[in-house]
Amino acid sequence: MPKRVTAKEIAQALGISTMTVSRALNNRPNVDEKTRQKVLETARKMGYIPNLIAKSLVLRKTSTIGVVVPEITHSFFPEVVRGIEEVSYQAGYHIILAHTNENAQREISVIHTLISKQVDGLLVSISQSVENFEIYQQVVQRGLPLVFYDRCVKGLGVNCVRLDDRESAAKITRHLIEHGYERIAHISGPQNVLISEMRLKGFKDAVEATGIELDERLIVPGGFHEESGYRAMQQLLALPAGKRPRAVVAVNDPAAFGAMKAILEAGLRIPQDVAIVGFSDDIRAELMVSPLTTIRQNAYEIGRRAALKLIDLIEEKSNSVEEIVIHGELVVRHSCGC
Amino acid sequence: MPKRVTAKEIAQALGISTMTVSRALNNRPNVDEKTRQKVLETARKMGYIPNLIAKSLVLRKTSTIGVVVPEITHSFFPEVVRGIEEVSYQAGYHIILAHTNENAQREISVIHTLISKQVDGLLVSISQSVENFEIYQQVVQRGLPLVFYDRCVKGLGVNCVRLDDRESAAKITRHLIEHGYERIAHISGPQNVLISEMRLKGFKDAVEATGIELDERLIVPGGFHEESGYRAMQQLLALPAGKRPRAVVAVNDPAAFGAMKAILEAGLRIPQDVAIVGFSDDIRAELMVSPLTTIRQNAYEIGRRAALKLIDLIEEKSNSVEEIVIHGELVVRHSCGC
DNA sequence: TTAAATTATGTTAGCGATAACATGATGGTT
DNA sequence: AACCATCATGTTATCGCTAACATAATTTAA
Structure with a gap:
């Protein structure tokens, strides 16, 4: 297993401190332009790839959204996921996809895992067999941003993006x-x-x-x-x-x-x-x-709007509880005789 | 933002050391059964959820597989993802899904992110526009397990699961x-x-x-x-x-x-x-x-086999380079007149 | 009974990165 | 020349957890 390059090693190679390397790599001010260039070049040469796990630990932020999907095969959900992905990617978030297979037990397990992985927020479409909403309340109580999409639960004060x-x-x-x-x-x-x-x-x-x-x-x-x-x-x-x-x-x-x-x-x-x-x-x-x-x-739009709302919550640009309704579009073809 | 409970806090609440708490929670030997019970109960009461980010950092293992999908909307890929998910879940791995939209540039960016997130292995189906295979070589050189599924690249000595x-x-x-x-x-x-x-x-x-x-x-x-x-x-x-x-x-x-x-x-x-x-x-x-x-x-089967092979590589149960071929099934209907 | 083996628990260090503070170098101002 | 502002860099501590080693408590064997 080839050893992985760390910021410390770049620092040693250049005879400077780790902190300066960190600053240079993150485009922070107060770094001499020559130093920055040297760091960037050395990092490239040594094949440095930052460890986001370590970064997440100290920043207490993973830039990751957990997406819970009840049924990945149904063509509706992939389209939603595409919408979520598009928005997330733009905003610098990654997504962890979790599939419940319409199973309530698995949904709980999957949400626990996502919390363990310290996601910054959750997008959930509840599984058909779910009858107990305790887990969502736990999520809310933890202060973890949550948005339901397509299949919502009312009365929990949770944001929701759904069809009309x-x-x-x-x-x-x-x-x-x-x-x-x-x-x-x-x-x-x-x-x-x-x-x-x-x-x-x-x-x-x-x-x-x-x-x-x-x-x-x-x-x-x-x-x-x-x-x-x-x-x-x-x-x-x-x-x-x-x-x-x-x-x-x-x-x-x-x-x-x-x-x-x-x-x-x-x-x-x-x-x-x-x-x-x-x-x-x-x-x-x-x-x-x-x-x-x-x-x-418009499944894509549901994904987009849900992700936008969630990211707003995560970044504290919004804290209102909304119910966003995506309107269906009438497609007139032959079968109605109109 | 409600404060999150850590292992340290459980330890303090019980007047024992963090290490004992860690051992109890992870079902390690050499912990008194009474102590273990106390820890488990306190953890439950306090709503403790372990921080896998911290755990991953010290263990240098995330139990996460990165899955690169060129096109999520096409019904073939969700089916593959279902197969991957099924196997991964059983084996205790999570998946991070990354969507490239058939874009070579984005594929590189996405793979870098996955490496940054310290995934234990990668499942990749290359995007249509990819012409430069350097990134895959980098992955291989890093010693990161990699399996191509459906769309493979030959000559890189990389495992491959594909259709015949x-x-x-x-x-x-x-x-x-x-x-x-x-x-x-x-x-x-x-x-x-x-x-x-x-x-x-x-x-x-x-x-x-x-x-x-x-x-x-x-x-x-x-x-x-x-x-x-x-x-x-x-x-x-x-x-x-x-x-x-x-x-x-x-x-x-x-x-x-x-x-x-x-x-x-x-x-x-x-x-x-x-x-x-x-x-x-x-x-x-x-x-x-x-x-x-x-x-x-059988898209599901491709996903299953690719995930199985990858997990074998990760857990060093296998290090052979294979080309696994999934056979198509002839479905006879009316249009052929047979 | 006392040493050796076993089991339970604690201590220290470190995973790789960054925040917060401290210091050192440079330059401009009066 | 003396002083302060500004910029560049370094030091220390920490995120939450676990490995590795150290020590204390208990049991077993002779």
Whole structure:
């Protein structure tokens, strides 16, 4: 193992003190320009790379942000991470990525590790199975800056950057209404998940605003996946002729894909017979036989904003508790017939 | 900012020395069981969390692996990261993720940072624009364990875990040949990228093994994206009637999607008129009008194997230089007509 | 019972860097 | 020439922890 060069060794090589070397390397004032040049050159020649571990210990600052991700494979999170990375890199912070695999136990373990590693702040999206929020309170009590992104916990006084699920669901539903559709159905997601609930609420908001009475039969429990969308749609199509929906708002794109399959299999056309819209702009949405109208969520922006807020907290440029909402963008394609 | 509890404070609270506290917390022998219990309990009560930065400094080991990723958004890499994470977590290592955005300059900067942070080893997939390999040599010279994954550099004596692009391309081509197709075309990728080259070679291997002479007109330069696949296919379809291909091997799935579009637009059927296969099992492959036959690459496995090898190097359980090849899996769907 | 072996605990030094203070060198001012 | 400001450099202590050695307490063996 080749010995690693330290600042002390540079100092010895030049016959000066370690402190002067440190000052020269860190571009501090009060160093003679000639000395600085000598130090820089010697450092380069000797292949010196500073030890940030030692530096962090004395400065009590690591310039590192801990990022807790529940599910790295889902395309949404990598995009968020890209946003976080971009901002962090610019601001001179590094990130340590920790993956919980949607496991509450692992989330606690991972947060402990990040604290042990003395991160300057934490960005967390909570795992689905989390029910106990004690760990977040511990983090807050330690005075460690914390920002939730995408999946937030309310009532802890913690900053949060999230999507406007309710507003976006209302927006896309309104879009259908404005184009004259009347009997509009909703294929909803799992009942206990916040985003399903918010999207359902948004759907109701839009429908109720029209004054038309909401037909509860047009709200069918589905799920986040294709099969659930497929089954939910079959259920809708089984309604008596006059009661069938003319348009459908699916809780997300995969559910919409399943629903589309059911519609086509029933010999109906999209959007002439049944119009359909999704949510989240899946990479496949554009490639469907009838390209899907949907809501595009700016995951990158969530990452960016969360990182910006966190760094502000770390550097004490801000200490307010905010809830930052990133608005979804309506992407109109063929499937809504608009 | 609440003061953080240190081992020293636990020692003071109990009237014992810091060293005994350290021993108790680290499950070292030669500590009285009663003392150990007292220490553990006091630590818990006081909310003690060890400072790994200080520990790393004295032990000269951080239990951290640096992972360099060229492009986090591409679904391949998150899957690799998941594999790396899984193995690392089991073995007690943390990972620091660094994203280069395919930028050579940034890759150097990022590797320097990781070294500064005293990672115990590096997992690197080189960025597309990298042409100078000096940085890797520096890493090797420092004695820092290094393993390339997916995109490797040959001739540096560095470990490498990669896919068998050439073999897999030959395999999928052979599959077409075995099902009786004769005029088989190849839509290739960018010429200067290694994987394009390997896939082209694999294609040629398979065709030449049949003894049939290779028609160079059937190899058209395309690219990794849909548009390039689309244009390349148009070019193939413009060949004189008898010279047109009966089957096509695309360099990857997106290129195949583009090609499919061109085929359908020309009024031809898949696979009855033209069969087509892709490469890399894109999430959309299954959902196409004619589900795409392709090669599934086990990205997770690449991550796993690379991390295992790196940890072996770090812990000096191995010092051999290996090239580990992960084999692609043929996924037969509708588009090849087999 | 007393020396030797074993176990529990303490002391000192140092990981590699920097803050805070101290000192030495230079130069300008009256 | 004497004095003070300014700049360049050095010294010491410390960040929180652990290795290595030293010592004290206890047990075992003869």
